Amino acid sequence: MSEVKFDKVLDARGLSCPMPIVKARQDINALEAGQVLKVLSTDRGSIKDFQGWAQAAKNVKLLAQETELEGSKEIYVHYVQKTA
Amino acid sequence: MSEKNASITPEQLKHRLDSGQPIFILDVRNEDEFGQWRIEGENVQIINIPYFEFLEDPDQSIGRVPRDRLIAVVCAKGGSSDYVADLLRQQGFQAENLAGGMIAWGNAHQAVEVSIAESDQPGVVFYQINRFGKGCLSYLIGSDGEAIVVDPSRHVDVYTELAEKHGLRIKHVFDTHLHADHISGGKQLAELTKATYHLSASDALGASFPYEPLRDGQEFNVGSVTVRVLVLETPGHTPGSTTLVIQSRFLLTGDTLFVNSTGRPDLGGMAEPWARNLYHTLFSKLAQFQDDVWILPAHYSSQDEVREDGLVVARLAELRKSNVAMHSRDEEEFVKFILAHLSDQPAIYQDIRRANLGLIQVDEDRLIEMELGKNQCAANIRPRKPLTVKTW
Numbered sequence: 001m002s003e004v005k006f007d008k009v010l011d012a013r014g015l016s017c018p019m020p021i022v023k024a025r026q027d028i029n030a031l032e033a034g035q036v037l038k039v040l041s042t043d044r045g046s047i048k049d050f051q052g053w054a055q056a057a058k059n060v061k062l063l064a065q066e067t068e069l070e071g072s073k074e075i076y077v078h079y080v081q082k083t084a
Numbered sequence: 085m086s087e088k089n090a091s092i093t094p095e096q097l098k099h100r101l102d103s104g105q106p107i108f109i110l111d112v113r114n115e116d117e118f119g120q121w122r123i124e125g126e127n128v129q130i131i132n133i134p135y136f137e138f139l140e141d142p143d144q145s146i147g148r149v150p151r152d153r154l155i156a157v158v159c160a161k162g163g164s165s166d167y168v169a170d171l172l173r174q175q176g177f178q179a180e181n182l183a184g185g186m187i188a189w190g191n192a193h194q195a196v197e198v199s200i201a202e203s204d205q206p207g208v209v210f211y212q213i214n215r216f217g218k219g220c221l222s223y224l225i226g227s228d229g230e231a232i233v234v235d236p237s238r239h240v241d242v243y244t245e246l247a248e249k250h251g252l253r254i255k256h257v258f259d260t261h262l263h264a265d266h267i268s269g270g271k272q273l274a275e276l277t278k279a280t281y282h283l284s285a286s287d288a289l290g291a292s293f294p295y296e297p298l299r300d301g302q303e304f305n306v307g308s309v310t311v312r313v314l315v316l317e318t319p320g321h322t323p324g325s326t327t328l329v330i331q332s333r334f335l336l337t338g339d340t341l342f343v344n345s346t347g348r349p350d351l352g353g354m355a356e357p358w359a360r361n362l363y364h365t366l367f368s369k370l371a372q373f374q375d376d377v378w379i380l381p382a383h384y385s386s387q388d389e390v391r392e393d394g395l396v397v398a399r400l401a402e403l404r405k406s407n408v409a410m411h412s413r414d415e416e417e418f419v420k421f422i423l424a425h426l427s428d429q430p431a432i433y434q435d436i437r438r439a440n441l442g443l444i445q446v447d448e449d450r451l452i453e454m455e456l457g458k459n460q461c462a463a464n465i466r467p468r469k470p471l472t473v474k475t476w
Contacts, residue, residue, distance in 0.1 A: 018136070018168075019163075049114060049134075049136065052136060053136040053139075056136055056140045057136070057140045
């Protein structure tokens with residue numbers, strides 16, 4: 001479990017591509033610069049997708065990613081920070 | 085102009101590809117996935133713009149998409165591509181979503197009649213089933229109400245439906261060898277239809293389930309002697325690789341021999357001895373066959389192996405002429421050539437073999453993941469430009 005501080009949680013579990021990132025973008029827009037959004041996803045593709053998105057986006061930085069186990073299901077956690 | 089559908093199926097897209105019309109594909113997966121595997125074709129133009137770029141820089145992304153033609157939008161599962169196709173349509177583009185994405189593309193099958201079988205064997209049903217996303221080929225052959233299936237994929241309904249359509253009962257299911265690139269549906273299909281499942285004992289080493297061991301010289305009749313199947317051991321790609329000879333006219337060579345290559349001998353970590361086996365198989369075992377027999381393999385990797393009629397097939401004569409692997413003058417030359425033309429073995433092949441031996445149980449999601457991508461069963465010998473035979 002990481003020590004990354006976050007300001008909001010987006011529970012995107014059960015949502016398929018593109019929804020985790022579409023919603024993350026919406027939530028980031030509502031944050032202040034410097035704030036961090038923690039995103040939970042059950043979509044395995046979200047690992048690479050969040051990396052790609054953070055690179056493509058001008059005001060998003062990917063702080064950390066981790067995989068947690070909830071029973072037998074994997075949850076992918078992404079911490080993204082609004083930079084501007 | 086009539087209202088376009090919002091989405092198309094893989095079969096519909098394949099049909100368009102086959103018809104020769106120019107196709108434009110917008111692939112919205114990330115660059116890594118796109119680099120690994122994508123839809124290919126002679127008349128296909130394809131660009132890769134990850135879907136999140138449409139979120140972040142819509143003007144730039146949309147600016148790269150042509151307005152004057154139909155765009156097929158593709159992603160891994162069909163979700164992001166649906167989103168982008170919708171976005172494009174709102175901007176006045178003609179865009180369609182590939183339903184189910186690359187996963188559906190990889191799972192789609194197309195049954196093509198082996199029409200060359202018709203002429204002197206009336207009443208024989210002979211299909212080559214092409215899993216075109218992966219380049220895997222399997223066969224259903226029947227007569228007088230009985231059928232055999234060779235190298236079926238795990239999508240067993242493709243075979244049961246085809247058999248039912250022709251009033252055939254599947255009696256024997258064969259795997260020409262232990263497959264590393266796809267999950268075999270052999271055992272499952274046999275259980276479902278109460279057929280016998282056949283695999284060579286050397287390839288089945290360690291299998292957790294019962295099977296009928298294939299043996300050199302075995303003969304099977306399909307439908308009261310109308311179709312004769314002769315079993316021929318053809319080691320090289322795997323120790324137990326087997327060729328099925330149908331009516332002395334068609335060689336179902338598995339991965340031993342392809343239209344423009346041979347099966348790679350390195351998947352078991354014994355590349356050199358297996359390459360030598362392959363040499364003997366190709367030049368002694370198969371040498372007994374006349375030029376006019378037809379080769380029907382278990383894989384293909386490029387469009388130039390596919391005929392106009394959609395069949396992947398060639399006469400042994402053509403292979404002897406154009407298949408570079410068949411040009412070797414001796415064993416040393418052949419072995420050296422083959423070993424110099426091998427690409428990396430995909431890491432997942434180890435797991436696929438174990439699944440095919442029943443050593444691991446795998447859920448549907450994992451099965452899908454394991455099978456992503458095109459096959460890499462062949463030695464990489466197809467020349468990119470014309471090869472002068474005399475150089476080696």
